[in-house]
Amino acid sequence: MQIIYNQQGIGDVLIVTLDQRNTEITSVSSGDVTEIKEKDSGEVVGYNIFHASKHLDIPETKPILPTDELVEKIGQVIESEGFTHNLNEVDRTPKFIVGKVEEMSDHPDASKLNVCQVNVGDQQHQIVCGAPNVDAGQKVVVALPGAIMPNGMKIVPSQLRGVDSHGMICSAKELNLLNASQEKGILVLDDERTVGEAFFQ
Structure with missing residues (x-):
């Protein structure tokens, strides 16, 4: 998992990348959350959380370390918009x-x-x-x-x-x-x- 937040460059959007695929992707949006999936397999590869500062206390470090606390809060935001992916199962070791x-x-x-x-x-x-x-x-x-x-x-x-x-x-x-x-x-x-x-x- 990698978490990117660059308010100056792309606005108030938290980008959560679970995997990178060189295949066609599709997305579904609900409220301030967009879930991104690989089209053929349906596997979730990431989330975009818009108006992120409204939902999360975002660390100033870059890149952002996916701590247990932050991942739990991101999961709560995702779930609040109706998505059910379990972020605790994702590899969070530093890359x-x-x-x-x-x-x-x-x-x-x-x-x-x-x-x-x-x-x-x-x-x-x-x-x-x-x-x-x-x-x-x-x-x-x-x-x-x-x-x-x-x-x-x-x-x-x-x-x-x-x-x-x-x-x-x-x-x-x-x-x-x-x-x-x-x-x-x-x-x-x-x-x-x-x-x-x-x-x-």
Whole structure:
């Protein structure tokens, strides 16, 4: 689950994304809530809550951590408009976390790519990265498989030129952070950040 609220950019709308599908979707609205489903399967993939500040006390952090309290309140708003989806069954583990590049080596089949071994706290992920400034020892923002980027792209395990990659090391621009540099390169975090913690700007 990912929760996005950007009043300045899109208005007083809370966007709750449960999954991202590259298939046709349909929606049903009731009051201030719109339920979004995959058309063929009927599976719920998200909700939009309009006039969100009227219904919820929305945290100022970005992205918003789906705490038990917030998810319960969102569920109450959804139920009040006649929808019955149980949000407690949805995966709420953080998908954007602080990682540390422990090792980096050249990609065997692409001169502009590097193969990074990234510590994400409870495990290590191999991530192929093409950023010119990536290096061993850096603390970085990792989008884990299942993360949905601000542009709508879902991160999935993949292969880049034959090498497995499980996640993405992110730039500030990809994270849609304020005052993000337009130059190519990942966001390098202060060393004080804790490996494995959820990332908040």
